[in-house]
Amino acid sequence: MGATSVASPAPLNSAPSSFPSLKALKFTTKQQELLIRVSALALIYVLAFVVRLFSVLRYESMIHEFDPYFNYRTTLFLTKNGFSEFWNWFDSESWYPLGRIIGGTLYPGLMVTAALIHRILHFFSFAVHIREVCVLTAPFFASNTTLVAYFFGKEIWDSGAGLVAAALIAICPGYISRSVAGSYDNEGVAIFALLLTFYLFVKAVNTGSLAWSLASAFGYFYMVSAWGGYVFIINLVPLYVLVLLVTGRYSMRLYVAYNCMYVVGMLLAMQIRFVGFQHVQSGEHMAAMGVFFLLQVFYFLDWVKYILNDIKLFHSFLRITLTCAITVGVLALSIGTASGYISPWTGRFYSLLDPTYAKDHIPIIASVSEHQPTAWSSFMFDFHILLFLFPAGLYFCFKRLSDATIFVVMYGLTSMYFAGVMVRLILVAAPAMCLVSSIAVSATVKNLSSLVRAKSKSPQGSGKPLSGSKAAAKASADQSLPFQKNGAIALLLGALYLLCRYAIHCTWVTSEAYSSPSIVLAARGHGGGRVIFDDYREAYYWLRQNTPPDAKVMSWWDYGYQITAMGNRTVIVDNNTWNNTHIATVGRAMSSYEHEAYEIMLSLDVNYVLVVFGGVTGYSSDDINKFLWMVRIGGGVFPVIKEPDYLVNGEFRVDKGAAPKMLNCLMYKLCYYRFGEMTTEYGKPPGYDRVRGVEIGNKDIKLEYLEEAFTTSNWIVRIYKVKPPKNRW
Amino acid sequence: MTTKATRPNKKPIYFPVPPVSFVSSLFPSAINKIKRQNEIESDLISVQLLHQNKIREQIRCAIEMAKSTNDAQLLIQSLRKAYAATPTNLKIIDLYVVYAVATALIQVGYMAIVGSFPFNSFLSGVLSCVGTAVLAVCLRIQVNKDNKEFKDLPPERAFADFILCNLVLHLVIMNFLG
Numbered sequence: 001m002g003a004t005s006v007a008s009p010a011p012l013n014s015a016p017s018s019f020p021s022l023k024a025l026k027f028t029t030k031q032q033e034l035l036i037r038v039s040a041l042a043l044i045y046v047l048a049f050v051v052r053l054f055s056v057l058r059y060e061s062m063i064h065e066f067d068p069y070f071n072y073r074t075t076l077f078l079t080k081n082g083f084s085e086f087w088n089w090f091d092s093e094s095w096y097p098l099g100r101i102i103g104g105t106l107y108p109g110l111m112v113t114a115a116l117i118h119r120i121l122h123f124f125s126f127a128v129h130i131r132e133v134c135v136l137t138a139p140f141f142a143s144n145t146t147l148v149a150y151f152f153g154k155e156i157w158d159s160g161a162g163l164v165a166a167a168l169i170a171i172c173p174g175y176i177s178r179s180v181a182g183s184y185d186n187e188g189v190a191i192f193a194l195l196l197t198f199y200l201f202v203k204a205v206n207t208g209s210l211a212w213s214l215a216s217a218f219g220y221f222y223m224v225s226a227w228g229g230y231v232f233i234i235n236l237v238p239l240y241v242l243v244l245l246v247t248g249r250y251s252m253r254l255y256v257a258y259n260c261m262y263v264v265g266m267l268l269a270m271q272i273r274f275v276g277f278q279h280v281q282s283g284e285h286m287a288a289m290g291v292f293f294l295l296q297v298f299y300f301l302d303w304v305k306y307i308l309n310d311i312k313l314f315h316s317f318l319r320i321t322l323t324c325a326i327t328v329g330v331l332a333l334s335i336g337t338a339s340g341y342i343s344p345w346t347g348r349f350y351s352l353l354d355p356t357y358a359k360d361h362i363p364i365i366a367s368v369s370e371h372q373p374t375a376w377s378s379f380m381f382d383f384h385i386l387l388f389l390f391p392a393g394l395y396f397c398f399k400r401l402s403d404a405t406i407f408v409v410m411y412g413l414t415s416m417y418f419a420g421v422m423v424r425l426i427l428v429a430a431p432a433m434c435l436v437s438s439i440a441v442s443a444t445v446k447n448l449s450s451l452v453r454a455k456s457k458s459p460q461g462s463g464k465p466l467s468g469s470k471a472a473a474k475a476s477a478d479q480s481l482p483f484q485k486n487g488a489i490a491l492l493l494g495a496l497y498l499l500c501r502y503a504i505h506c507t508w509v510t511s512e513a514y515s516s517p518s519i520v521l522a523a524r525g526h527g528g529g530r531v532i533f534d535d536y537r538e539a540y541y542w543l544r545q546n547t548p549p550d551a552k553v554m555s556w557w558d559y560g561y562q563i564t565a566m567g568n569r570t571v572i573v574d575n576n577t578w579n580n581t582h583i584a585t586v587g588r589a590m591s592s593y594e595h596e597a598y599e600i601m602l603s604l605d606v607n608y609v610l611v612v613f614g615g616v617t618g619y620s621s622d623d624i625n626k627f628l629w630m631v632r633i634g635g636g637v638f639p640v641i642k643e644p645d646y647l648v649n650g651e652f653r654v655d656k657g658a659a660p661k662m663l664n665c666l667m668y669k670l671c672y673y674r675f676g677e678m679t680t681e682y683g684k685p686p687g688y689d690r691v692r693g694v695e696i697g698n699k700d701i702k703l704e705y706l707e708e709a710f711t712t713s714n715w716i717v718r719i720y721k722v723k724p725p726k727n728r729w
Numbered sequence: 730m731t732t733k734a735t736r737p738n739k740k741p742i743y744f745p746v747p748p749v750s751f752v753s754s755l756f757p758s759a760i761n762k763i764k765r766q767n768e769i770e771s772d773l774i775s776v777q778l779l780h781q782n783k784i785r786e787q788i789r790c791a792i793e794m795a796k797s798t799n800d801a802q803l804l805i806q807s808l809r810k811a812y813a814a815t816p817t818n819l820k821i822i823d824l825y826v827v828y829a830v831a832t833a834l835i836q837v838g839y840m841a842i843v844g845s846f847p848f849n850s851f852l853s854g855v856l857s858c859v860g861t862a863v864l865a866v867c868l869r870i871q872v873n874k875d876n877k878e879f880k881d882l883p884p885e886r887a888f889a890d891f892i893l894c895n896l897v898l899h900l901v902i903m904n905f906l907g
Contacts, residue, residue, distance in 0.1 A: 208878060210867055210890035214897060252878055256867045260894055263860040267901045270852070277848060307811040313804050 040163055041150060045143045048170035051507065052139040052180045054515035059532075061135045061182070064517035066558060066575050068184035069565035072134050074102065075111045075184075079118055079130050086111070087273075093570045094560060095582060096552050096605065104273040105578065109226030110189050113137065138179040138188030145192045146170045149431065152199040155206065156404040157439050160446060165438035171506040174382035174430035177514045187427055190227030195431050197223050197233055198411065201261060202404045208253025213260035220261065221268035224275055231284050231349060232428060236414060237261070238291035240407050245298060249403065255299050262292050283337070283344045290329070297325045355421050363636050364577055367629040370424040379419075381513075382426050384505045385498050389437035390416075396439045405439075412436045445495060451488040519562065521619060521716075533617060536562065539610070539717035542710050543567035547608060554601060555610035556590070556623055556630065557583055563610065572604055580637065587634030590667045591627070591641055597666040598705040601722050608709065609720045613671040615689040615696075616680050616715040622691065627667055628652060655694035663698040670720055673701050673708060678715075822869040826862045833858035853905040860898045864891055 027035065055064070063072050078086040089103040117140075118133045146166040153162030169175060178187040200216035224230045241258050244250050266279045266288075279285045301318060308314045336342035344350075347365055351358035355373060358366040365371060379387060390412065397405040415429035516522070521533040543553065544567050552570045553563055560574020573583050589600040601609070614622035623630075628643070635641040645661045646652070654662065654672075662668060676687040676699025687696045709721040815823075836854050845851050871879045871887035879887075 208871070209882075210864070210871070210887070210894050214890075214894050217897075252870050252876055256870060259863045260867060263856065263863055264894065264898055264901070267853075267856055267860065267898065267905065270849075271901065271904060277852065280852065304808070307815075308807060309811070310807065313800070313807060316800055317804055 037159060037163065041147070041166060044146050044150075044163075044166045044170050048143040048146045049139045051171055051510055052142060052176060054180070054511050055517055056135065056181045058515070059517055059520055059522075061132055062517055062519070063131070063134060063184050064180070064182040064519065065185070066518070066561050068134075068182070070561040070575065071110055071184050071186070072131065073561070073565040074106065075114050075134055076130060078111050078115045083112075094564055094574045094576075095579065096570045096572050098579065098582065100576065100578070105576070107186055107224075107226055107228065107274060108272070109193070109222060109224075110137070110184070110186050112225070113141075113189055114184075134184045135182050138183055138185070139181050141189050141192045142170070142175065142179045145175075145195055145431070148192065148195045148199055149434065152195060152202070153435060153438050153442075155199065155202055156402075156408050156435065157442060161438045161442035164441045165435050168386065168434040168438055168441075168502075169431055171503060171510075172383070172386070172430050172434055173506050173509040173514065174426045174433070176506070176510050177382065178427050180510070180514055182517055186227040187229075190223060190229060191427060191431065193219060193223035193226050194229070194233065194428070198407070201237060201257060202407050204257035204261065205254055205403050205407075208251075208256050210256060210260055213257045214264060216257075217261045217264035217268060220265040221271075224269040225272050228348075229428060230269070232415075232418075234279075234285055234288050236411060238288045239414070240410050241291050241295065243406065243410065244403065245294070249406070250298075254403075255295060258295060259292070262288060281341065281343060282346075283342055284346070284349055286333070286342060290333075293325075293329065297321065352418055352421050352425075363629070363632045364580055364583065367626075367633065371422050374420055374423045374426060378423060378426065381509060382430070383433055385502045386433045386437045389440045390433050392440035392444075393436035393438070396443045397436065408432065408435055408439075441495070441499075445492065448488045448492050448495070452485055452492065454485075521617075523617075533619070533714050533716060535712035535714050535716035537566065538712045539710065539719060540566035542712075543569055543608070543610075543719065546710070551607040552605050553608045553610055554586060554589070554604065554606040556586065556612075556626060558626070559610065559612070569608075572606065580633070584634045584637035587630040588638045588641055590623075590630050591634055591646070591665050593661075593664055594666055594669060594703070594705055598722075602725065606722050609670060609706065609722065611667065611670045611718050611720075613675075613715060613718055614691045615671070615675060616678065618690040619716055620691050622671075622716075623667060624654065624671055624689075625691065630667070653694070654689060654692055654696055656697040658697045668698065669701050669703060670706070670718060672696050672698070673703060673718075673720075675715075676700065816874075819869055819873060822865050822872070826865045826869075829858045829862035829865065833862070847907055849905055849907045853902045853907075857899065857902040860902075861895060864894050864898070867891070 063069055074086070074089075077089065086108075087103045089101075090099060091102045092099045094100050114130070114133050114137050117137065118128070118130050121128055121133065146169055149169045150159075150162040150166040153159075153165035155162075175191060178185060179191070197216055197219035200212055200219045204212035204216050220230070220233060223233060237258070241254060244254055269275055270277065270279055280289070301321060304317060305314050308317070333342075337344070345353070347358065347362045351362070351365055351371075358371070383390075394409060394412070397409050412429075412432040412435070415425070415432045418425045419429035519536045521535075523531050523533070525531040540562060543551075543563065547569060549568075550570065552572065553567070554572045555563065557573040557575055557577055560571045560576075563569060563571050564574065573579075573586050577583060585600060585604070589597040592600070612622045613624065614620055615624075628646070631641055631643050631646055635643055644650075646659050646665070647662075648657055648659050653659075654668070672687075672689075675689075675696065679686045680688050680690050685695050687699045688694070689696055703720070705723055706720040707723060708718070710719040712718070833855050836851070836858065840851050868887055868891040870876060871882055871890075872884045873879070
């Protein structure tokens with residue numbers, strides 16, 4: 001401390017030479033509260049970013065999975081060639097020979113955001129590579145999501161709930177799974193945009209201001225540019241308006257908020273080429289338009305009722321208007337649907353309402369692993385204590401119903417339904433769960449701590465006559481619960497324990513389950529050391545360096561994006577899956593005999609075939625395990641491929657008892673070529689497939705039209721060259 | 730919801746004034762007088778009663794029909810009267826809304842004649858009219874002094890919001906026009 005004495009504290013300004021005494025740091029309670037809140041938010045912001053960095057620290061800064069490679073490639077193109085080239089890009093390197101109109105078939109929000117951050121950083125002379133920006137975009141936006149969650153929580157309940165919501169969503173595994181560093185996918189940005197749009201809309205409904213409504217329209221525009229899941233917003237908001245109208249909680253503010261957001265938002269959304277005119281033509285967007293017209297009629301009637309001031313006249317007017325409006329509406333809807341102008345719900349979204357639809361009709365949607373229904377364990381894994389805090393929060397919301405809490409309740413319930421239908425949509429439910437649970441936590445902790453802080457009042461009213469039985473009951477209650485304060489402290493400690501367990505669980509889940517870049521595999525070796533399988537990148541770089549630049553590679557659609565991004569070669573089909581027939585052609589080629597497949601490959605100008613095989617390492621997501629989906633998709637378009645041909649008694653086998661067509665199809669041959677001589681496990685015969693757990697049936701494979709070009713060091717990726725047709729003489 | 734202003738309930742006046750009440754008030758005394766006289770006159774009176782009932786029914790029917798046509802007329806009249814009471818600035822906004830909606834309808838009619846290619850131009854034209862109409866209605870709501878919810882909102886702020894939203898709307902329209 002300073003040399004000057006602090007017997008009489010001098011004011012700050014007049015003691016420049018001494019250190020500031022501790023008394024100068026005395027804040028008022030309000031300032032202290034603000035300081036605590038701001039520092040808590042800052043810590044939560046940093047935490048959300050840091051918890052997602054496991055894979056960067058363990059492996060390296062690289063892009064994970066499959067879809068992010070396409071996003072990375074387009075972002076690279078955008079930074080190199082500018083926005084105009086990007087917006088009008090026709091790519092001839094994928095879907096050979098069809099090509100793909102990339103500019104018109106992607107959601108540009110993510111790429112534009114990353115390119116913008118890259119440009120800003122370069123402007124401030126931080127010369128980072130675009131790949132680093134791409135890898136760290138998702139954690140950055142996760143941090144921003146926590147901020148939005150704080151403001152949203154403050155709007156629906158109070159600032160305490162906002163803080164808890166921010167803390168919960170910073171580490172919620174359901175959100176981390178799709179926003180970890182390296183997962184450069186649309187959802188990383190889309191969840192931020194979703195929550196921002198919802199927050200701005202709720203703010204607009206609460207204040208009735210056109211400015212907030214305009215902001216929510218911009219939030220909606222950002223969401224539309226980022227992800228196809230914007231359909232959730234454009235259906236939830238009209239549903240919310242409808243619920244408010246039906247329950248009689250409508251007000252002028254609702255009219256202002258919804259109308260401005262709908263009209264301006266719809267116009268902005270139509271600027272994205274991929275969305276196009278869907279807002280006026282697609283069945284999925286008709287709810288919003290219907291509610292728009294309903295609102296006009298409703299509020300017009302309300303205004304007429306107000307100025308007429310006479311019930312009987314108003315009733316007759318009501319009758320006339322309602323009949324006109326209903327006839328016009330029903331007529332327009334029926335004509336539109338019958339003539340096909342209003343297209344029905346697309347398969348992707350229809351399968352959310354009817355989960356069995358995709359399995360029977362659209363096998364390619366049913367085959368995606370992220371589209372499977374959710375198991376109970378996934379819910380517990382991804383939400384932990386939020387699962388039982390959610391109903392508690394619902395109870396609190398219903399106790400204090402307002403426009404904002406009704407919205408959060410509806411968001412929570414609808415998103416929980418969709419999370420149950422499709423695993424991928426747990427992500428959409430995560431913010432709702434965190435918000436509603438935060439209300440429960442905040443309200444409970446507040447009540448308990450007020451009990452703890454209440455000074456135990458001795459019954460002063462012994463002199464006064466006790467008025468009524470209430471005071472007597474209160475006095476007796478005070479006396480009958482002497483351990484109230486202790487009970488409250490115990491419950492608070494219990495709540496603290498639960499939240500600590502939640503944090504431990506989330507960290508463990510993030511570290512173990514969600515931080516693996518699927519392109520690099522890790523396992524424990526015999527000595528306990530970590531063994532890394534980098535076979536994918538090895539194969540792609542081999543392709544890049546050892547094949548002619550115009551070579552065409554045929555593989556299953558899962559690997560298309562990675563081949564174009566890292567191998568820089570033309571592919572036949574990729575993860576966009578926009579052309580089912582083309583994919584079915586590849587599936588047919590993979591499941592036919594070699595000479596039939598050769599015809600198909602010649603017709604598609606294929607030079608190389610790439611398959612993924614896990615039999616040596618025990619890697620279970622290989623092409624043999626995906627083979628039945630190839631058969632189903634191929635058989636869906638070409639009836640010559642029949643699934644029962646590949647099964648024995650309904651069972652899928654690759655050993656001696658397998659179906660003969662299975663033992664001789666192209667996929668089998670390419671995967672197991674020369675595998676019969678290989679010993680994979682101690683004590684098992686050669687040709688033992690470690691994934692299927694059997695010795696393979698056909699060990700003596702001879703390839704007539706293809707030759708082996710490259711097999712990676714652990715046999716995970718195998719590349720074959722297609723031989724040119726033989727000379728005729 | 731806006732709160733209702735306290736105005737006295739006005740009873741609607743039907744034309745013509747039904748004479749039924751007058752006749753029925755006369756009749757009981759007439760009956761008593763005639764009953765004291767001879768029976769022939771009582772027969773006459775019963776016939777007259779029947780006749781009066783028929784006339785009563787006919788008058789009632791006429792009043793019903795007059796009611797329905799007069800209802801529409803009355804509706805329009807009372808609407809007109811009530812609307813005349815709104816302040817002038819709100820009437821200007823209403824005129825603008827009507828103009829915008831009329832322009833939108835004209836565009837739809839033109840599209841029906843000429844065809845909808847290019848669709849983006851048609852959409853941007855119609856949506857600009859609808860959008861500006863809707864924004865004007867929002868302005869009217871916020872400026873209307875009878876709305877208790879927007880009591881604290883200064884009309885300059887409401888107008889500034891209106892201008893801003895219109896600016897954004899028309900910028901997007903100009904981009905979308907093609």
